[in-house]
Amino acid sequence: xxxxxxxxxxxxxxxxxxxxxxxxxxxxxxxxxxxxxxxxxxxxxxxxxxxxxxxxxxxxxxxxxxxxxxxxxxxxxxxxxxxxxxxxxxxxxxxxxxxxxxxxxxxxxxxxxxxxxxxxxxxx
Amino acid sequence: xxxxxxxxxxxxxxxxxxxxxxxxxxxxxxxxxxxxxxxxxxxxxxxxxxxxxxxxxxxxxxxxxxxxxxxxxxxxxxxxxxxxxxxxxxxxxxxxxxxxxxxxxxxxxxxxxxxxxxxxxxxxxxxxxxxxxxxxxxxxxxxxxxxxxxxxxxxxxxxxxxxxxxxxxxxxxxxxxxxxxxxxxxxxxxxxxxxxxxxxxxxxxxxxxxxxxxxxxxxxxxxxxxxxxxxxxxxxxxxxxxxxxxxxxxxxxxxxxxxxxxxxx
Numbered sequence: 393x394x395x396x397x398x399x400x401x402x403x404x405x406x407x408x409x410x411x412x413x414x415x416x417x418x419x420x421x422x423x424x425x426x427x428x429x430x431x432x433x434x435x436x437x438x439x440x441x442x443x444x445x446x447x448x449x450x451x452x453x454x455x456x457x458x459x460x461x462x463x464x465x466x467x468x469x470x471x472x473x474x475x476x477x478x479x480x481x482x483x484x485x486x487x488x489x490x491x492x493x494x495x496x497x498x499x500x501x502x503x504x505x506x507x508x509x510x511x512x513x514x515x516x
Numbered sequence: 517x518x519x520x521x522x523x524x525x526x527x528x529x530x531x532x533x534x535x536x537x538x539x540x541x542x543x544x545x546x547x548x549x550x551x552x553x554x555x556x557x558x559x560x561x562x563x564x565x566x567x568x569x570x571x572x573x574x575x576x577x578x579x580x581x582x583x584x585x586x587x588x589x590x591x592x593x594x595x596x597x598x599x600x601x602x603x604x605x606x607x608x609x610x611x612x613x614x615x616x617x618x619x620x621x622x623x624x625x626x627x628x629x630x631x632x633x634x635x636x637x638x639x640x641x642x643x644x645x646x647x648x649x650x651x652x653x654x655x656x657x658x659x660x661x662x663x664x665x666x667x668x669x670x671x672x673x674x675x676x677x678x679x680x681x682x683x684x685x686x687x688x689x690x691x692x693x694x695x696x697x698x699x700x701x702x703x704x705x706x707x708x709x710x711x712x713x714x715x716x717x718x719x720x721x722x723x724x725x726x727x728x729x730x731x732x733x734x735x736x737x738x739x740x741x742x743x744x745x746x747x748x749x750x751x752x753x754x755x756x757x758x759x760x761x762x763x764x765x766x767x768x769x770x771x772x773x774x775x776x777x778x779x780x781x
Contacts, residue, residue: 432546433553450572451550452535455543456580477549 407486408493411464417457420447422466422483422491429470429482432458466490520555524566531570534577536584594770598763602756609755613748617741621714624737625702628716628730631664632700635730639666640722646675649728654678656685657711662732667692669725678731680707687715687729695719695727704734712738 414422420439424430430438436454438444449457458481461467466487470480483491519525528551532544551569558565589596638648645666654663656678663678665685671692673684685707695701695717705713715731 433550436550436554437557448568450569450576451547451554452572452576452580454550455547456539456576459539459542475549477545479546 406493408490411466411490412494412497414490414494416445416447417449417453418461419491419494420445420449421454421457421461422487422494425467425481425483426488426491429472429480431478431480433478435481461487520552521562521566525551528566528569528573531573531577534573535580538584539580592767594763594767598759602759605755606752609748609752613744617744620737620741620744621704624714624732624734625716627662628714628732629702631662631730632716632718632728635664635666635728636718636720639720639724639726639728642723645724645726649675649677651675652677656680656707656713656731656733660733660736662730665729665731666720666724667727667729669727671727674726680711685713687717691717692727705731 417439421435424435424438424444427438432451432454435458436449436451439447439449458467462469462481465484467481468484470482472480525548529548532540532547535543554569555565589599635648639645649664649666654661654677656663657680659678663676665676665678666674667686668674671686671689673686676684678685687703687705687707691701691703691705696719700716700718702714702716705715707713712734713731714734714737715729717727717729720726720728
């Protein structure tokens, strides 16, 4: 599941790039699942933590987004469940690659932003 | 383990019906379980918790329904184009109908404009109001005949060819104030429930200062307007049906060659 704007250059359009940039909710879900398979509520809790992106997801947003991530083959159900009301999800290979690509994109942007904001902060 | 507030939990469960069916069927049990889990571990007030849940629910309901509509339209673009065409034609037809309705209403001011102008001119040049507007007994509530009334400078009725319940009808005082400043006013006047008059009022100067009002019942015009709007609605309904039938036939015609090609292949 990617959010607009998508890449416009067909030459550079890898399967991962087509999903970038990610919305905050999608990034938080992928990040939570990168630590291993989880059920919905565990994803919600992880996303709300500082190392999960501090993204507050409600059940409606969470499961709607998960549906679209499954449709886009970034996430899949494990098939394992201890209860019909708690289904477990994990990242697919594509999901891992998309998360890595998004992390690299954000790192590059941060690499540019950090010195600039530090300079401005020093001037202030 | 604590249980969520039963009333709010029941309301939340019922509100899930707002999601598109496929989303609800797939996620309902998980969502309710997540609410139970979150409530059991919440560290802040119940009011804040439920407010957040219902806000999230409304936002995601809107998003999911919007996505469903978008995907339905993109799956059937002919219907999408039919709806857009329908909206454009409705807008154009609506604007044209409003213009026509206004023309119909403005047409109802004749012959009152002519009567008021002639009367005002005659009275200003010294004609006697009583001889110009001979008292007759046109029942304003029943008759379709035009009538005229002369009012003094203070707005008191002097003479009239039309009566309502055996009295000369008098418009609101604000009308006289307006005409005093502007010289003329054209109004739809309802002197009593069920009686609507297309009235033209002009200022009269000279030796008999005052106001002359020429009016006529709007009964026939409003019947025509009613009929007109019924016809417009009928035409609009026919247009919608025609567009939907056309779109359905076109969609089938597009599917048919694909099916034939698949069968041949």
